[in-house]
Amino acid sequence: MSTKRKWQGILIAMLTIIVPYLIMVSDPHIESSQSICPFKLLTGLPCPGCGITKSIIFFYKGDIIKSLTYHILGPLVILFCIVSVFVLTIEMITRKEYFNKVLYSSKVAYTLGFVLASYHITRLVIFVSHNSVTDILKQSIWG
Amino acid sequence: MSNSTLPVFKNDPIVVLILAVITCGLYLIYWNIKAAEVLNAVAEREILSQPIAIFSGCCTPVHLYYYYIAGKDGLPKLYERVGEPQKDQTVLLMVLGLIFPMVAAMVVQGEINKLYR
Numbered sequence: 602m603s604t605k606r607k608w609q610g611i612l613i614a615m616l617t618i619i620v621p622y623l624i625m626v627s628d629p630h631i632e633s634s635q636s637i638c639p640f641k642l643l644t645g646l647p648c649p650g651c652g653i654t655k656s657i658i659f660f661y662k663g664d665i666i667k668s669l670t671y672h673i674l675g676p677l678v679i680l681f682c683i684v685s686v687f688v689l690t691i692e693m694i695t696r697k698e699y700f701n702k703v704l705y706s707s708k709v710a711y712t713l714g715f716v717l718a719s720y721h722i723t724r725l726v727i728f729v730s731h732n733s734v735t736d737i738l739k740q741s742i743w744g
Numbered sequence: 745m746s747n748s749t750l751p752v753f754k755n756d757p758i759v760v761l762i763l764a765v766i767t768c769g770l771y772l773i774y775w776n777i778k779a780a781e782v783l784n785a786v787a788e789r790e791i792l793s794q795p796i797a798i799f800s801g802c803c804t805p806v807h808l809y810y811y812y813i814a815g816k817d818g819l820p821k822l823y824e825r826v827g828e829p830q831k832d833q834t835v836l837l838m839v840l841g842l843i844f845p846m847v848a849a850m851v852v853q854g855e856i857n858k859l860y861r
Binding site for chain 1: 765768769770772773774777780781790793794795796797798799801803804805806807808809812813843844845846
């Protein structure tokens with residue numbers, strides 16, 4: 602990976618960490634805010650990434666249970682971003698690659714994909730069983 | 745690398761849109777991995793990390809980065825291979841990726857399909 606891409610990786614990881622913090626500071630009523638996810642607006646159903654920002658915000662607030670309720674991968678995303686910033690910085694200093702084996706592994710990708718897909722299906726089933734069609738539509742642009 | 749040795753990932757862009765919507769984004773997880781695999785093969789180096797492609801389904805900044813790399817590094821190599829004039833679709837893909845991720849996937853799928861003509 603080129604140095605330019607490493608800088609960009611650090612920037613993206615930092616943004617992922619900082620943006621939820623800024624939202625937390627600027628919007629104290631985040632729980633009742635309307636989702637801006639295009640999938641949710643279109644179908645009323647959550648997408649695989651829905652709830653991750655709220656999950657990170659509640660992780661920052663120290664409410665781990667609520668954080669995991671919004672999205673089970675929220676704390677993992679934060680951990681991944683912190684590790685990325687750290688490893689990419691070390692790589693640039695030492696001019697060695699430590700991350701490539703994991704970063705470009707198909708096995709890791711398919712495992713993560715399987716975990717995310719399983720979680721998403723479970724969450725969809727729970728969401729549909731706990732909400733009526735009217736409630737689901739209310740969360741979309743059609744309601 | 746000849747086109748016959750590239751991983752085959754040919755889909756009608758409309759099918760990508762329909763599958764993305766009816767599976768509530770589940771299909772896009774798989775699509776992200778496969779598109780990264782094809783673009784890496786076209787470039788003959790690892791430009792898009794497949795694990796990052798999974799995270800891009802969860803996290804907006806990573807999602808934008810995915811389309812940035814696809815537009816800056818992936819598609820130019822693809823145009824080079826199919827003999828088409830270069831065009832920079834990075835901004836379009838990033839904007840679509842932010843507002844309509846399924847439409848951004850359709851655009852990239854349309855370009856990927858050119859490999860299998």
